[in-house]
Amino acid sequence: MIEIKKPTLKEVGAMRNLLRPEVERGVILERTADEIANAIRSYNVAWEEGEIVGFCALHIHSPSLAEIRSLIVKESHRGRGIATSIIEVSLKEALGLGVKEVLVLTYQRTLFEKLGFVEVSKEAIPDHKIWADCIKCKYFPICEEIALIKRF
């Protein structure tokens, strides 16, 4: 059974290990242990049988805008709705915090469209996101990710 809950700092190493293959493929940006620890309260982590099988972060950019970041599900566990459940929990959290819009930059259009996200122009991406994150990506500035937003 999948359980989704907040991680503790003990989980930082396991979270980085889960990200590693996708970081190597250039699909997800590397996050240092300190970066994950700084943002530990923003994550929701899925567990199955004592093992972390996926997570994402809900990063707050402004009083109205948040972003889904670092969404990952362990390869052996994909296609079972785990990402969908993690995103739903993060959206509920966003709503509870009073966020008005949740942004995601992704290659996974269908997954997010099914959850009510709609594609927007990349102009909607805050400048500080580009300069803090995108610039670290090996595909910058020729990036094929699309931006989608869910509005509450």
Ligand SMILES: CC(C)(COP(=O)(O)OP(=O)(O)OC[C@H]1O[C@@H](n2cnc3c(N)ncnc32)[C@H](O)[C@@H]1OP(=O)(O)O)[C@@H](O)C(=O)NCCC(=O)NCCS
């Ligand atoms: C993208 C990613 C997180 C999706 O994880 P996932 O747990 O497989 O996602 P879900 O199972 O919720 O949805 C994936 C598909 O399985 C389908 N699915 C959902 N529940 C299902 C179920 N119970 N049984 C079978 N299939 C199901 C969904 O319809 C979806 O199909 P779609 O591709 O047509 O949308 C995962 O593939 C991953 O970690 N990829 C690498 C990193 C990445 O791309 N991250 C996104 C950055 S934003």
